[in-house]
Amino acid sequence: MVTITGIDFKNPTMLASGIMGTTGASLLRIAGCGAGGVVTKSIGPEPKAGHPNPSMIELECGFLNAMGLPNPSYTEFDNEMKIVRSGTDVPVIASIFGGNAEDFVKVAEGLADSEPAAFELNVSCPHAEGYGATIGTDTCMVESITAAVCDAVDVPVWVKLTPNVTDIKAIGKAAQNGGADAVVAINTLRGMAIDINSGYPILGNRFGGLSGPAVKPVAIKCVYDLYEALDIPVIGVGGVSTWEDAVEMMMAGASAVQIGSAVHESVDIFSDIASGIDLFLQDKGYSAVEDIIGLSHEVF
Numbered sequence: 001m002v003t004i005t006g007i008d009f010k011n012p013t014m015l016a017s018g019i020m021g022t023t024g025a026s027l028l029r030i031a032g033c034g035a036g037g038v039v040t041k042s043i044g045p046e047p048k049a050g051h052p053n054p055s056m057i058e059l060e061c062g063f064l065n066a067m068g069l070p071n072p073s074y075t076e077f078d079n080e081m082k083i084v085r086s087g088t089d090v091p092v093i094a095s096i097f098g099g100n101a102e103d104f105v106k107v108a109e110g111l112a113d114s115e116p117a118a119f120e121l122n123v124s125c126p127h128a129e130g131y132g133a134t135i136g137t138d139t140c141m142v143e144s145i146t147a148a149v150c151d152a153v154d155v156p157v158w159v160k161l162t163p164n165v166t167d168i169k170a171i172g173k174a175a176q177n178g179g180a181d182a183v184v185a186i187n188t189l190r191g192m193a194i195d196i197n198s199g200y201p202i203l204g205n206r207f208g209g210l211s212g213p214a215v216k217p218v219a220i221k222c223v224y225d226l227y228e229a230l231d232i233p234v235i236g237v238g239g240v241s242t243w244e245d246a247v248e249m250m251m252a253g254a255s256a257v258q259i260g261s262a263v264h265e266s267v268d269i270f271s272d273i274a275s276g277i278d279l280f281l282q283d284k285g286y287s288a289v290e291d292i293i294g295l296s297h298e299v300f
Contacts, residue, residue, distance in 0.1 A: 002036070002289050004233050004255050005156035005181040007091050007117050009036035011274035012289055013246070016237050016260035017042055017095035017120060017160070018067070020267070024083025030263075031090035034271025039093040039258065040081070042122040043111065045103045047073045052204035057193060062212020062239070063261050064191050066205035069097060069125055074110040081114035091117035093158070097125065099135070101148035108149050118155050121145065121180075124162035124187035125209070136162045139174035146178025156181035158235065161222070163215075164190050168222050169229040182233040184258065185222045189215050212261040215239045220252045227253025227294050241265070243276020250277075251295040 002012045014037035020026045021041040030038050050070030057064050071077065074096070084092050094116035098104040108119050123136030123145065135141045142159065150157050159175035161168055163186040172183050188209025193202045201207070216239025223236045236254030240246050241262035249257050262269050277289065286292060 002256060004235070005118060005158070007037075007156065009091060009256065011036040011270075012250070012256035012277065013037075013270045013274050014093070014235070014256060014258045015039055015263070015270070016258035017093075017122065018065075019260045019263050021095070022071075022080075024080040024087070027080075027084040027092065028087045030267060030270070031084070031088040033267045033269075034274060035090060035259075036256070036270070036274065037091040037093060037117070038084070039120055040077070040095050040116075041071060042069055042095040042097045042125065043071050043074050043077045043107060044069060044097045045073065045106050047071070047076070054202060054204055055208075057202055059193065059210075059212075059214075061214035062210055063264075064193055064203060064208045064210055065188070066203045066208030068205060069122075074107045078111060078114050081111060081116065085114055085116075093118045093120050095120040095122050095160070097122040098145075100141075101145045104145050105148050105152045108153050112153060112155075116155060118158055118181070119149060119153060120158045120160055120184060121149060122160050122187075124160045136171065137165050139170055142171055143174040143178040146175050146180050150179035158182045158184050160184040160187055161226075162187050163218055163222055163238075169225050172226045172230050172234075176230050176232050180232060182235055182255075183226060183230065184235045184237060185226055186215070186219045186238045188238075189218060211238070213239050213241060216245060216248075220248060223249060223254050224252040224296065228297065240273070241269070243273045243280065246273050246277055247280055247292065250289070250292050253294045253297065255293055 219238025
């Protein structure tokens with residue numbers, strides 16, 4: 001059991017936003033596969049079709065995706081939230097996005113009746129024009145959006161940060177100054193792939209976000225830096241596919257880890273990683289997960 005921002009999770013693994021989080025049924029499936037928590041697909045103020053296909057491709061080092069934040073809008077997704085909330089006691093985190101503070105507040109208030117355990121503010125998607133990283137690279141906007149949502153809701157507010165910045169600590173501090181209860185690091189890295197036979201970019205949007213094993217070292221460094229700079233919890237995400245990855249992320253400073261691309265291999269990954277962490281703690285003589293959080297900061 002781990003407690004983060006006042007929420008109890010049976011283990012420190014969560015489903016990351018954007019993977020298997022589009023319906024109540026898919027979220028229930030992941031909750032039943034051992035995830036300590038689940039995060040929905042990012043939901044916005046209006047229906048959005050997303051980018052044209054191809055929207056996701058597999059590379060030798062991970063995945064490139066340019067989904068474009070497709071979603072039915074908060075008014076339509078509210079029912080999916082109620083389905084998953086009524087079917088499991090696993091905490092459900094609602095990921096939301098918008099183009100400004102008013103959009104974020106509108107979505108948060110619209111989903112409040114479905115009682116998410118927390119809201120995760122997506123200010124980090126790298127491939128949706130006018131949303132995500134477009135605003136998440138601006139410290140003033142991050143702080144004002146965070147503050148607006150914190151004022152509007154009565155549950156914890158997490159802010160998901162983009163690595164596509166010069167100094168992620170500054171963005172993390174802006175979220176903290178706005179009242180965030182935690183930050184989530186990181187979203188995907190901007191990337192691109194080109195078909196050498198035609199010369200055309202492979203993704204329909206031309207570029208997208210890189211996820212999977214290739215981004216783990218970047219995520220580890222971002223978590224490490226944020227843990228040193230902030231007074232609120234850091235939830236690590238990016239390239240976690242084994243229990244060793246999760247332990248490494250936690251030693252960098254993550255209070256828990258989110259898992260996304262690795263679900264492609266098996267939905268049982270949550271229970272596998274949680275069990276691996278438990279065995280590691282026992283083998284090394286640690287009494288709880290908290291004993292390894294930020295451990296790498298103590299060895300210098």
